[in-house]
Each structure stands twice: as structure tokens, then as C-alpha cells.
Amino acid sequence: MRIIIVGAGAVGSYLAERLSAEGQDVVVIEYDERRAAQLQETIDALVLTGNGASKKVLEQANADKSDLLIAVSNSDGANVLACFTATELGTKTTIARIEDPEIREGADRLGVDVVIDPSATAAEELVGIVGLGGASEVIQFADGKLVMVGGIVAPNAPITGGPLRDLRIRQAEWGWVVAALVRDGRTIVAHGDTLVRTGDHALLMTTDDRVEDATKILGLKRRNLDRAIIMGGTRLAELTADVMSEAGLSVVIIDEDADRCTALASRHSQALVICGDPTDPDVLADLDLGPKDVAIGLTGWDEVNLLGCLVAKASGSGMAISRFNRISYVGLLSGLGIDAAVSSRLMAASAILRFVRHGQVEQVATFSDTDAEALEVEVSTGSEACNKTLFDLNLPVGVIVGGISRDGTTFVPDGSTVVRGGDHIIFFSLPRDIEESVALFTA
């Protein structure tokens, strides 16, 4: 597939790297010369310097022969214009990231086929993390019936008690499987003889009614949180405030700007809006933070979010989650003083990857600290995998099947499970095996 990416910011360069490593023909258009040169050094893609909305540059990028244009520059207007021009030139499909909901309306008439709004997805994930307390990710598959739970394995967690094969026998009454471990930056695809250690970032697959057991086996302590302290008055903060109140938590929003606070207070009557510096210990002290509070740093600045979270933890908050713009912080800083991290950019990238794979792949989840992905595909009748047991399939070593959804029932399979046509299969895969395994189930 020929893909043009406009804007080499966090999302754009992340996508360019992922897609080119997968073997797609990628052309990146970036306005900043230095950033363009830097990117060209590291990825196998063509990087053009120029304005991605200009007809001349898009022609140079062969927009007429491209299948997809992804506009993820930091300007909503430039993104829409790039999609418009590319559609005029003959690009088949366009995706734009649009932050402002008012611009989003009517964008389809301007040649934007798909709008990505990462904030909404990020808010959903935040609720998942808060709801479970202690988990670093909660990703839903098969309409929410299968869940991937990620977390840092606690000392003396039941899962550290021997090879996974033995543990599966001991805990056989509920369906679960460890997909992978991330240890010291390395991804280990779990097998029967794998030993889980304290401090590993474990990704575990189970059905939605067993999420509680999953957190228990990882040793994650469930905290009953009843108040969310949201730092910053961004759009993501507002969306989060809404979903948190819906989830039954009381909400406090702290923002420094007095005018914005007034606007926030008029829009969110259920929330307590405080005007002050979210990193100021005095401001937080007034709130009497306790173990049932969760602090969520959602301002536009990574530094402020991290500092605010650290101050909140030091002031007694039970949990702290920070949002980062720089994708690499998410994996690097989770667990170091803050309990979890989210990135709306990473979510935008995941949403776009999902779209790129669309047709064969129903759902894609990407992770902050590994290049591996969790994918959901529908098994086509007549594919190589159809009517074979998982054991006989000889899946690549970098692949592990985590769940199957069949005729409304969901379960975690084992080696003797027979794959049938129409099954929704959820598997975890290292990047090099993604293509092969998708083909196995769908070709």
C-alpha cells in the first residue's frame, strides 16, 4: 500500500516507523527541514520537506497513485486542507486528526473520509485504568467480552509461583493466558516454561467477567477510588471529567487560567473547579488527598503532568496517572512514581493502524513499551487455519492466541481448541510475524 503521512510529529513519525517496518511504501511530508532530515536518517521511507497541504508537494509525493493519506500535523486546518487537496488529486482514502469538535462537523464534505479523535479513546482508557486500580492497560476485544489486562507484577504475586504451564493447571477453573512479558525493555512472548518475575510488565488475556481474577493473579491491589483530581482544563480533561462522573466518582478539576475555570464550571456543574497551579502543593493540600483519590495529569505539558502527579502522590493521593505527548515517556515512566501513563497520540496512532489494517483486522492494540501488537481478526472459512487445532497450526514463535469469540460466547483457548470459520480470534504478535499470522487466519 502507498501511504502519505502529513506531519512528522509524535504521531506521524511513530506511524511512519511502524508502517515502513511493515513493508508499506511510505512518503512523509514535514515542514521543518531539520526534523525531516532526522527522520530520513532512521526510517526506510521517503521524507519530503514542504507544506503537506500544497498541491505541488502532494503531486511530488504521488498523491494520485496513493491509497491513503494520513494528516496528523498539529494544525486541524492544515490537516483538513491536506485531505481536501489529496482527494482532488486522486488519493483513495484520507484520514485526518482533528482536535476541535467544531471543525470535525462537515469535514466529510471537505474530502476527509475518517476523522480521528484520540481524546475520546484516551478518556475511555483512563476510566478503565481507574476502575481496575493498579492495571496499566485495560484493552477490550470482541465488543468488550474479552479483555487484555496489563500491569506490573507485584512482589509475591501468585503468577510468580512457577512456570506458566504449572500455574495454568493450578488455576484451571477460569480462562486466562499470559500473552507476553516486557522485561527490561525486551518483549518475551510467553510459553509454557516461561517464568514470570516481580517487576515484569505482564499482558494477560481473559474474559470480561474474570478481570478481577486477572488483577489478583498479577498481585495488583484493587483500590476503591472515589474521587478524581483532574489537572488541566484541556478537551481531554473535560471528556475525562464527564466519563468519571458517569462512573460514579466525584470530580475536581484544577486549572490555572481563571477565565477557563469559569467556562469549565459552567459546563461541568457536577465537578468542583479550582483555579490554581496544579503543581502547587498548597493547592493540593487544600483538597486533603487520601488513598481513595486518583490524580490525573491532563494539561498540555508533559512536565506539568508529571510534576503534578508526583506532588499529588507525595501529598497522599492513592493513585496518579499522567498523560504524555511524547510517546516514549509512556513506557519509560510508568511505575516510576506514577502508577500509569496514557498518551492520546499513541491512541491516535493505534486508531490509524487499525484503519490501515481494516478489512482483515477488526481491532488493533498497540503498547507503550513494546512494538508488538494485539490483533483481533475474523477467521475466514477456507483459510489455512480453518478447522485445525491451534497446536497443529504451527504459529510463528512470536505469536500467541489469547482469546476466541464464537457465536456470542467468548473463551480463552488452549492447544486443542479447533479454529472455525467466522471465529473472532485475538492474538498477540511480535511485529515481524504480524503479516504471516494475519494471512494464516484470513487468506
Added chain:
Amino acid sequence: MTDTEQLSNQPLAINLLKTVAYVLGSVLLFIAIAMAASAVVSVLYSEYETAMWILVSALITAAFGYTTRRVVQRPTSITVKQGFATVGLAWFVFSIFGALPYLLSGAIPSISDAVFETASGFTTTGASILPDPGVLPKGISFWRALTQWLGGMGVIVLGVAILPLLGTGGMQLARAESPGPTPDRLTPRFQGTAKRLWIIYAIITVVEMGFLWVGDMTGFQAVIHSLTTMSTGGFGTEANSIAGFSSYTKWVITFFMFVAGVSFALHFRAWSKPLRYWKNSEFRLYSLIIVGAIVIIAGGLISDLEPMEAVQDAAFNAISLVTTTGFASTDWGMWRPALQIMVVGLMFLGGMAGSTAGGMKTFRLGVLSKAAYADLRRLVHPRGIFVTRFGGKRVTDPIIEAVQSYFLFYMMLFITSTFVLAFIDANASEGLDLVTAATAVAASIGNIGPGLGEVGPAGNYAGLPDLAKWLLSSLMIVGRLEIFPVLVLFTRDLWRR
């Protein structure tokens, strides 16, 4: 278990050696296939014993390649620096494997000589230790030409074109092997670019074969000379290079040497739109340098030769030197001294970036002179802002710095190596004169082949001491890979975690 883990956290040196082994594994398989092809040529000419020995060499090479590919796992990712180092190390290793057919068949019995001939082949230098290549078995002669053809566009680039060698890492490797500062991209992915470059290279080579075969060359000679013209290599089948062939043949080779000195990416782009050649400023500068050199040499020769002969000799040898091919239609050593100095000067220039030529490359010469001119203007207008432009595009400071430091390294390498070569020689039985030592070094770094004096077109490198041959073999590889991929091996940062 380990094969399911990503190995990015290992110490650099281990990851580097793994990458080298992995790349070698693939490249050695290609080299083995090329050897097998040479064995087939030997069989066609009924040289059964030679064929057998070439086949044995192919099997040894393939066995090594296959085993390393089996044993070493695919490394995950490599940095630009590691890519450079990998290519540097890999070239040294496969120059040794390439010597097997010479050694086993007995065509070149000494190890130093055989490795010298192979390095000279892969690097498209064309320097030889053979007094008369005409006595070689046909299969060995073909292998000799084939090493140049493979080395011209790059064995690793071929690997990237055919196998998706190392994914993104492949691009870093190919960059280190491609002549010129940054390779021109014909497609978003490097694999596509590498494929197109190799295809156009092969097509032009076949066209040249046709033209040569029509003239006074035998089919075999036409094949050999096309392989070594397009790679700007310069190995031939005759003791006196091209001198004995007809005027038609000389003009055909002159034309194709010129073609080989042009960027192959430009050939690809200009395939349907020939005007694009002239629109390219590097091409214009390259043509200008060549025309200038021809005029000066022809002017110097005209008093001794017929006008047509003078123009022919001037054009052939000037293009041969600028493109670093190293064919000779006459012995430059017999020219008047002023022209001999001209010959030495031309050895440093080189063809366009992205061609198969060695030397400094036209792009760098253009940037160097423009940057120097900008410096000069800065003296006159201390507050002026001067931007160096080449081909209508701004050349950024990092590129100018890289070009200047390349020039510096090139010259330092030339001077110190000349000194070292003279020193090695002072301890040998016979002494070499300065002209021989200096031009042997210049012709090796620039991948030209023959120099002046004892190593001139009429002579060869056989008389040099073994140590000198090893030094020159290394210099050829250093020159072919444009210095940095080899020099980076000597930096401490590379080996430290």
C-alpha cells in the same frame, strides 16, 4: 526461548558482530552463485579441472554462508554507525572468500596476490598482479570480471534488492555501500530503489555487450569488457588493455565509460525524458570536467599524433581516469611530463555520486568549490549571509562539513599511505620511486587501477612486496566504501556499550 526475544539491549559490539555475520551469510550465498556461474563458463570452454576447482570454491563459500545464516539469528535493528561498520567488516571478509577460485585453481598461487586481485575486483579498481590476463583460464577470467560487476553497484545493495535484508537495517547498509553522500531514492522504500538501480545497470551492460560484439571483439571479450566497463572496473583480457582493439571498439567503450560515471538514479529518471540529464547540474559539471580534460590532453598530444588519433586517445584515457575505470588505450607513461601530471590530477576526481565510479565524486567537487567561494565572499562582506547552492538546492551546513571532512580524510589517507608504502618498500629488495608509490596509492584509493611508473598501464603490481599488496588491497576497500565505513571501525565509541 531466546529466539522469541528482541535483542535490542545487548552490547553494541555483539549486536554488530551478529549483524556482520548475518549480512555475510546472505552475501556469501550470492558470491557462491556468481562462482558457480563462472564454473559453467569454464565448462563451456572445456576447462574441466578449473571448473571443478571453481565449483569447490563455490561450495565452500556457500557452506560458510549457509551455516552463518543458520546459526546467527536475524539482528533486530541497527544504527547508521553500525550499518557503516557492518559493511566495512563485511567487505574485508568477502574479499578473502572471493580469492578462493584463484587459489584453488592455481591461477594465482600466492595468497597475497589472490586477495589483492579479488579486492581489486570487488572494489572495481582494476589493479592487477598479472602480467598477461590472456593466459588465464576462461572461467577464472570471467570470475575476475564478475567480481567487478558485482562490486560496481554493490553486493550488499544487491542483497537488499533481492532479499528484504534486515528490513530497515538494509537501508543503513546500502547507504554505506552506495557511492556518494546520500543515495537518491527512486521509490519510498530502499528495496524498490535498489531493484531499479540493479535492473538499469544490467540492461545497460547487456546493451554494451551487443555493441562490442558487433565490432572486432569475440563474444567472450565483449562480455568481459562490458562487465568491467559498466562497473568502471577496468579488468580486461589483454596485456595491453584496450590498445590492441579497433577504433570503433575504443569509441564504444569511451561512450559506456562515460555512461557508467553518471548516476544510475539519473539514468532511471531520464529513461523517458532525456532532457533531465542536462537539467541536472552535477551532470553538467561532470561533462564539463570531462570535456576540459579531453581538450587539454588532446592539445598536448596533437603535436605527436594524427589529429583523430590524438582526440581518440585523449577522450578514451581522460574518461577512463575521471570515471576511475582504468582502461588504457595507450601507455600514459610515454606522454610528456605535463600530461602525466594531468593524469595524476584526474585520478582524484571521480564520476557522479550514485554512479559506479570511485574517486572524490563530482557532487563533492562542486560543493567544495562553491563552499570555498562562499568563504571568499564572506571575507569581502563580513556581515553577508551566503548560502551554498548546488543544483538550485541549498546545501545544508552538515553536508558541507561532511564533504569537507571527506576531502580532508581522502588527502590525509593519500599522503600517509604514500609515506607508508615508500617505507615498506625501502626495506624490500628493490626501491620504488616516488611517482610509482604515490600513483599506486592514488589509483588504489580512487579505485582506478593502473598508475604511473612501474604500476602504469604497461606494468603491473606483481613486483611489490606482499605487505605493500595488503596495504593497497585495504586502501581499495577503504576507497570503495568512501573511507568512513572503515574508519568507524577504529572509533572507541563503536565498541563500547
